[in-house]
Amino acid sequence: MKTAGVDVGSLAGKALILEDGRILSWGLVPTGPDSAETATEAMDAALKQAGLTLGDIEFIVSTGYGRVVVPFAHKNITEISCHAKGSNYFFPGVRTILDMGGQDCKAIRCDGTGKVVNFAMNDKCAAGAGRSMEVMADLLQIPLVDIGPRSLNVEKGEVSVSSTCTVFAKSEVLAHLRQGAPTNDILAGLCAALATRVYGLLKRVGIEPEFVISGGIAKNVGVVARVEQKVGLKASICFEPQIVGALGAAIFARETLLKQQKKPVTA
């Protein structure tokens, strides 16, 4: 039985194909101007990788920001449920998930089957979302991937960034630069501020081991280390944190199909 999940996020489109509960392939493309097209491109990439055609896939679940516009999906499920499901696949013991994407950040609590029992998301303002890190990387003219490691290497002392608004935080950073603060110390301040906000979200849902971080931010060791320290737990991170949502969607697709065929749901 082949099923697929398609996750259309604000920054990237992801598609993943599952065969009898085993990951067959996935595709990852940047989100373009047309969500439907992005979904198709991601799906095509995954199909190509697996040497399949769309007709071979029996059931497709879409998720993510653009979930309602995926033309070939049979059903849509929110990224919150999909992340819990996908994380549960990699880490069956997971109970707490922090998923941090470009524009939003979610804290999710789930049970042993990957079913969501509680969740919280950041609000109207993008403070605390991954996008702010990109803005800062741009501003400081350093590669995004360097932020984490460099933030752990504080020179004079972490600076404090008080503005929550990304735009104003930017001017604060500029002011620190003008006053001669080392870039690493500024990065440390930014990562710490982000970790504090994210931690608040986690506390809202309650933290229980095992703790998983997914989404783009999982690749930032500076934020991850600081969150781990606050939470007091080591975070599990899967090898490709960006595909967790698509994976969850593919598993939901499989479960739906099995239910329709009245077969027992087993992995």
Added chain:
Amino acid sequence: MSALETLRKSVKDPQKIAGEAKAAGKKVLGYRCVFMPEEILHAAGIVPFPVFGTPEAVSLSDAYFQPNLCEFIRNIFDLALKGKLDYLDGLVLCNTCDAVRKLYDHWKAYIGSPVCYMINNPQRQFTEAGLKYQYQELGEFRRAMETFAGKPVTDDALRDSIRLHNQTRSLLKQVYDFRKPDSPLLSGEEAMDVVMACMVLPKDRANALLKQLILELKQRANPPPSHGPRIMVTGSIIDNPALIRMVEEVGGTVVADDLCTTTRYFWYSVDEGGDPLAALARHTTEKPVCACMHPAEARLEYMMDLVKEYRVEGIIYFNLMYCDPFLYEGVMFKKKFEERGIPTILLETEHTPSGMGQLKTRVQAFLEML
């Protein structure tokens, strides 16, 4: 046109109804809040008119209020500044939340209508002292309205008025019974339209339509689709069914609603015997329908009654930003509801909803969780 259609249509243009009353030579007083005793106005021959906001963005009232005040109240004040509430002869408010108190101050200072009245109702309910104080406050209010209307408000007129309003309340309760079956015969969106229509329509007209609606619902051939979890919506004021519609669109079955524009308006009726003013005082001091009031336990009990009667499986709090009473209550009650096995989610919304996408994701995820 069916009664349901007529009711839903009348709520689309409430100003028209007030305008008609005005054109017929009646005095029209706007009011806010379910604690306002409509009966006193009605008995004085004044038309009580609940003031709602519009989805229009706030502009003029920005000059008076900082953005960190309830957007609903800012919206109403905005309408007043734009002259869109000019058909009102004034405004009657009740002592509830901070934003309403500020609306009172600003209305008095900048709108200048013949009436701007604040009923200073106690915020501790179910006390003898509070009941006595409320009786005195309502007595004072009755005198003020007599002066404004230029005619006395007799006990008999008050009693008649109470009977008429009680009939609306009990008919609405009967309509709400149609939401109790596994497949409700009335959607959440429809229910809200019906109650809001009854708030704005003259009560005799509303009662006639409600009787007809009950007959229609008994044999409704095309009930609204319902398969998702049974949801109760609560929180700050919602004066536009868009949020309820959104919940239903993503698959929730809204079977109950504890809102200023729905159940809070009609759940408790007024005693028909004895001193009518005392009955009205008791009514307002013994309906625990607002987060501004104490004790919280009474309100929780009332909400649990709704949960049981309508077999609610999940509760959604739609709290307006800066709506302090519900922002506090939501956190405390979420825990209480969940201890009682009812999952609850708190969502912060704006009066003019923006970013509905994000809100939709949260509601859908909550429904998936149930």
Added chain:
Amino acid sequence: MLSIGIDAGSLTTKAVLMEESKVLSRALVHSSTRNAAVAAIDECLAKAGLKAGDVLAIVATGIGRNEVAQATGHATEIICDARGAVQALPDARTVMDLGAESSRLIRCDSSGRVTDFVLNDKCAAGTGVFMDAMSKALRVPMPDMGELSLKSTQDVNITSMCVVFAESEVVSQIHRKVAKEDILSGIHKSIATRLYGMLNRVGNEKQVVAVGGLARNIGVIKWIRELAGTEVLVPEYPEYAGAVGAALIAADRNKS
């Protein structure tokens, strides 16, 4: 008497060289340039064929004013903007400074003295930075945005005011194949609505004058006109209003 006004803003640094009330030269450099203020001053002097010693008074304004080493004095943006606006358009009584990172609404009298002001400095909504982000999201250059928005045929609502969320709202509109000009019109309307609220707060007294970089955007100005029901004038060089005001204040101070 020669004076220089320098406006060290968050994005650009502007300098004007003035002789009494006449502007001799202007210069604009990016604030991220090394020694931006020096560069701007030098450019001004060079254009006018003068040297540093010829100028007696330099007043700095703007967020970076305290870091301008050459300045003989400082003044805040509020009074400089008002002074500069009245200099350009003498009937100005309400000045909207539409800057990169903040918006200011100032009420002043006929001599450019400030009588009231309102600031927005907690949120980037309604500022130049917001427009800059939108320009990137839509891939329309900043200078073209206003013009293009006027071609809109259909109203689109952009409700998010957070720069980051508005970006995604715009992206989703693009996804829905909404025409760029309609989206732009929506963006301009939402910014103008916010500014209009601030305008009401200071009183919306005639003549309303917009200065600052964003004042060049005809889309924003059009919407403010429409909402406020009043004419909004824009001087020829709106971004230099603060610098002109600073130069005038420099001259005043030197005289007294």
Added chain:
Amino acid sequence: MTAKELDAKLNLQAGRPTLKSTIDASRARKEYWAGVKEAKRQGKPVVAAFGLLPREIWHAMGVPVLGMESLALQVAARQLSGRYCQVATEMGFASELCALHLSLLGIAGTSQRDAFVEDLLVEPDLIVGSTFACMSESKSFLVWKERLGRPCHVVDIPINASGPGVPGRTVAYVAEELKGLIAFLRSNGFEYDEAKLSQAVDCSRRTMELWTRIEECRKAVPAPMGAVDALLCIGNTLVSLLGTETCVTLFQSLLDEISSRVSCRRGLLDEERLRLYLVGIPPLYHLDLLDYPAKHGAVVVKSDLDFFGGCMMSPDLLDPGRPLESLALKQLSDIVNPCFDNKIENAVRTIREYRIDGVIGLNKRGCRNLPASLRLIKDAAWKGAHIPMAVFDLDGIDPREYNDALVKANVDSFMETLVTSRTGTGI
């Protein structure tokens, strides 16, 4: 005065008290809090009180009381509020609620408190809340009640929608509510003696008399007392000690101290260019801001927070022979009571009597009471006295988003506009 001399002078103050009475008041406050701790040690039940209810009742009945607003203000003054606000948002409370209350919720919600709070706080045995004077006050104590599971009593204080002529029925209702509070305290082992309450009311009456004379002194030019002293001395004393002989003594010594300053024409600044009036909560964690305008020759001569929870009213309205009615009337006349007529009148009177040149209004994000009235004050100030008012966003409790440079730049702007409008030329 040269800039250098000005700076030297600034350094002398920069947010610190200049009066001996202020030091005494701080000591008295510390003693009061130590007394609560001692009472707890001796096994007396301790009350956590929210809502600025009449302190006269506590003193008359010998109730050891943790004044929760006072606690929050002290925590704010030590720049500790941010972490507790953070805890409160972790508990699920919206970040745009009042920071004073968020910090109290955070204190309730964590066991990892800092040494300062640990030292002040004792576990309360009873909770008293009230509906006075905003929704945050009316709701936040319920969280403490939930957390501690202690007996709790609520006192309802209606709004005063009638200005100075409070209707008799409203006074009677509040008196009835205060009786309810006394009954609750009695049922928990405290003794009530009306004579003692009369004494406490008499102390308040005498305090108000002294306060009226202190205010007269403060109107002098140059101002003998600035906002920092007023906040720390008057505010500190009123918030916990109103209704005691200690309070009367402190006010007497304050009066002596500043009247001697006035008689030898000593002021905070020898040369006052501008006199300012501050409406709203100043950054308690950065009190130096209150002295910052000195850079422009300006003094904050009056700030609303002086009488935080104290209430300013004519001493004639307090009648020790009718203690409960007096206290009820006092509560209803309190400037914090959400009715605006009093506040506007007070603002215009202050501007005239103190010869104010400019008003600074602070908009605290989490407050729905005062900030939503700033426009009314602004209009009244302009119409009634032709004095401008500037409004800045600033949370006086939660330091996390405080941007010192920005706030000072805003103050600079306002000072410049005041100076230019006065001198008529550039600067």
